[in-house]
Amino acid sequence: MSQPRPPDPPRSAGLFDRQSDLGPVLAASEPHRQEKDMSSKRPARVIAGTTTLVTVVAAPLLVVPAPAQATFGTADIKPIESNIAAKPWASATGGSGSANAGLAIDGDPTTSWHPGGAAARQWLTVDLGGTYDNLRKVTAVFPDRGVAHRYVIEASSDGRRWKTIADRSHNRAVSRGEVHLFTRPETRFVRLTFTGGPGRARAGVSELRVFNYLRDDLTLGADLSWVDDVQDQQYWVAPLAEDRGAGPHLLDVAKDRGMQYARLRIFNEPRSESTGQPTPVPRQGPERSLASAQWIKQRDMGLGIDFHYADSWADPSKQPKPRRWAELDFADLSNAVHDFTADYLDRLIKQGTTPEKVAVGNEIINGFMYGSEAAHIGTTNPPYFVDQADVYQSKPGGGLLWKYWKSTDPAEQRLYDESWDRFTTLAAAGIKAVRDASPKSKVEIHVIVDKGTDGLAKTMEFWDQFLTRVKAKGQDPDVLAISYYPEWHGAPEALDHNLHTITTTYPGYEVDIAETAYPASGGDGSPVPGSPYPRTIQGQADAIQRVFQAANDVVNNRASGVLVWEPAGFQPMFRAVPELANTWEPHASVNVFNASRAKHILQDTVYTATTVGATPKLPSSIRVLTTANDKITGVPVRWQPLPPGATDKPGEVTVAGMTGAGPVTAVVDVVTPRGEHG
Template sequence: MIRRHPVRTALSALTTVAVACGMVALGPAAPAAAYFGEAEISPVESDISEKPWVGVEVSSGASTAHLAIDGDDRTAWVADDPSATQWLTLDLGGAYDNVRKAEVVFPDAGAVYQYVIESSADGDSWNLVADHSANQRASRGSVDLFTQPGTRFVRVTFTGSSPGATVGISRLGVYNYLRDDLVLGADASWVDNDVVEGREYWVSPAERDPGAGPHLLDVLQDRGFEYIRLRIFNEPRSESSGEILPIAYQGPERSLEVARWIKAERDLGLGIDLHYADSWADPAKQPKPRAWAELEFEDLTRAVYDYTYDYLARLIEQGTTPDKVAVGNEVTNGFLYGSEAAVIGTTDPPYFRDRPEIYQSQPGGGLLWEYWGSEDPEEQRLYEEAWDRFTTLSAAGISAVRDVSADHGEEIGVETHITISPSRPDRALEFWDRYLAGVNAKGADPDYLAHSYYPEWHGSPEQYELNLNAVAAAHPGYGIEIAETSYPASGGGGAPMPNSTYPRTVQGQADALQHVFRIANDLPDNQGKGVLAWEPARWQSLFTPVPGTTDVWEPNASIDVFALSRASHVLEDTVYAATPAGEPVALPESVEVLTTADGSTERIPVAWDPVPRDAAGRLTVHGSTEHGRVTALIDVVETHPRLDCDRTVTGWHSGPLTVDEGVTCLDGATVSGPVSVGAGASLQVDGAVIAGPVRADGAAVAVICDSRVSGPVTSSGTSSVSLGNPLLGCAPNTIDGPVTVTGTHWWNVIAGNTISGPLTCGDNARPPVNNGSANTVGGPRSAQCRDL
């Protein structure tokens, strides 16, 4: 595993969060104005529910379940039965340790929803995230903060809803934040050249105090980089001529010194990337080093082992034990090419092509993808033999890392690093299946499966995320890393790179890099372990030369993504509310904030912008807190939801009225006899006069508003009861007789009524409430109705 380093703690003390415009800015240690360009950088946040690997299960209404996670508030999962306990469960596809926020949005404005939100690691044992089961306020949703490492499932269970509400969910978001153990760093091997060439890097070169520098590593560490990878060429040579370079940049000897700069002097994480070549090795070229070019295969295997063991031993002995070693670089097509190059058809580097009698005289570790899936027995044999040679050489390198670690009592991770072609992602899956089976059979195994990501070669971020997730899902026992990535801040007239939507600007550079951070962080089961920028001072650079100077460079503002992408606090950043038209809007004076370091929550004050007057529909009001911006989404409603009537009775109705199915509505009616509601049926009364008693037995819904009943009102086993509820526009009633409500298991409100007889309530799932509108009762109040 990659070791964590104290830079994170030290750095956090130097950063501040600016709430203006929601922007996160660096504090006094490095004024953002000293950077080149501008970038607004906020902590990484992603809604896992939007990921294609997330599943959803529901208690009913399965045909619409997917609409709860389609990202569109205008669509919704709708349960089949609005008066029974219903639930929706998200399966995030794996565990997440830094999910901190859930947001649920319901279909109806002006309705009241009662519910609980829970999380689980296994789908069997559940932890309470939020309890809204006593809610009586209309709103379309809520944002709830929580800390439950290992969360895989998130469930919303309805416990009640106001009559007529659509029981369902328009959107359920579950938000993930960048983990502390996701390592952010860079391959900065050219720092070797920088020192010799006299390049200087300063955080704020134009300031009286220029900040960290002039060493590139000091600036990187100051700006939040935790880990530096070094590529190692065996005997550095010119790519074109094959001649030994006069200065052996990135060679073993020079890299020993660079390792001391990284590990011994700055205590940064150290990665070693063994190219096993004298010049660049990548998917297009994997030349053997000259010293090994004519070795027979058995001797070549021994050379890989000995070289790896000996070099790592030297690093360990000088006190710079690497945290991780890559056995080969971007070995998608194998490495240490030999005679099989004739089939592969490789022509680079020129010295490899021009001297085949040396470099191609013996078999090597190149893969023969041309024969993948061939039905020709001879081609299939050659394909299998190439895999065997490649995995034999790889296993030798892995075994050397394991042996030198054990012999010196150290722990060093092992990485294998490839690329994924956007046009042939199945090749990456075939690679890992073959590779892991091959090295495992030879007693070796890496810890990390690493991949490069450059959009111009590896597809859109969305496409790459799908491909990386497929690898992670196929091989859950391994850490997944993005070992190389970058994005330019200039060029192309600012137009995005191929397969990207981010402009080539400083802001675009910041946004593109944060997207890659999210991809790694959002892999299920916390499989993503790190992201490294490739050569941030030289390639698609995070630095810009300072005008009027020679070899002096300053960071782009985008560099702060390495320091500011982790959230120290998570805010209840959206408030949902509903208000009747013409009434003042009441917004909360405070919202909740969660401190990620310890999972604690507290309420902090909000300063709201003025609320627009005489508005209709949905209002958006912004507010600010010490930890960022808050948005209130307020639905101004003309009427609250009511039941849909199957039968409407108006005017005079003589004699008894029986409701034995569907929904019957009494709208201003006068009924001269008793009213009875049977099992599963519903009654909605508004502005009526009823001469006889009203009785509901096992009914679905019973709603009586603004009416007069001359006789007792009795409800037994009804799912949802509303006897007055001014809060939702159901005016109080006058009831000349006793009221008895028992066995209600869903919604239960008795509010503002004048009751001449006793009020008796018992055996209800929850005691009825009056929502602040006390009842006037002529007789005794008993049991659950005592406080109404």
């Protein structure tokens, strides 16, 4: 469904300060994008690539820095780590028919699973809902303190064949938990089995956590179509430093900061959004985009092509036909879609720029290439589509008549079905063109999921109708993609739910987040609607990283990538440098592309115990897993001294430590010696 048109954004020196009207029409181009912060304020300069800071204080507390609140500043970006066992789609079962196994994965360490019967051979199995290739850490925490727990942890992809990842069946160390590092691709099930134990040890688990890390094959990138409009600007990692780093091309900085892939939108014949007249400079048109594709491939970045099948912006509220196709009969329109798509891909391939992925349409939840059916849709965008209705609405197109969805009126249901048939005929022509001209390219279909359950229901109806009908026409896409902007598409938890629903309903397809973005300023720093993250440099990094995490946590590794939409211009991750004309540098938040991937995974928590009045014995080294080679080694740790009296009474004490691979915490249970009371 279409969204209300937002006001035009403020202009500033930079990408939009051009004769072409493609920049200024951005406000009207994609109506679900209202936060266009192009502020001319120039606070203190950002030093991009800032090293992450960690504050360590004496026991018993580990203090983490608060998120930065400055408009421009640093960002504390840690590698993504996600407890899949706590996801809504994970479940737990336990031995002896116990009904409370879910308490072991509820995220609350004060609740526990306790099976009935003897401790030995009791088991707890966590089903993660699907397989994962980059699980690297399991943490087991037990309810009983001051005892030695004996157990084995195993992993499996199918629940039948198991591999041991931790054997503590002969454990004598007193502790109520341990962090175990492991590598086992295609893990779905994690099972903890108790093997008995001395004295008071009994079966029970407070928390069994299974941690996922960002996959190497999850592609992170951006739509960088405006790259054809920045030839007179220089982009540097640190433009005021003696060593400016990568640059001066925008793509040099983008690749250096971890963007692996760039998408280009293609307008058929670029025209003004308001008048429908050809723009003086045909930016994002086929010819200029050929050069942009070469720049991308010269840097060994992946290339995506996003056919809008329009002369200006196409999104959920506007999907105009290209002017040259507007008066074609429907059969000729279908042929034009095929031939234009195939011919352009052929040109890309001949110049050595075969795209990895091709999107047939952009955010086409409401169809595309609207024609005479627009009278039923009621669209008012773009202005030229309405003002020149005798041209653009003279023949049928591919607009969907959602107003008749679920109608019990036979005539309205017929109109609904006919609109779906026209739309999928055009879409199938585009898919076939990709298969014919560029069989190595994956085909993507890109929609949105509006806020609320009705939005997801509509999207699922879309996929059901679309996939059924294009298959009947002999075609099938590879990737089902959505956009995600919290102000329009819901909270991060809604994104998790939507991705899981799509993936598990249609398991034969990859899923993508084809567009996302978040502002680094504006609104006095308050979060945008639907988001918990402030509009700051830190908030921008956190919000975008949360989208990376959502994609990475999709079951069966089915998510293939996330693209940030126009990070050099829309809700930008770059800023102009006041001291240097036409020079731009990245915010520290752009480091989210590189910093989100873990190089080392620590045994970051050490559980141990000591008696009242005694000094705990803390290990001199802890384990670390290097992701590049899957090797687990030891790394020295330096512990902060305990403050006086820390163990004078029963309870819990935490001690901060530091290693060359990051911080670590010791959790010490202070217990009363056996035979004493207190």
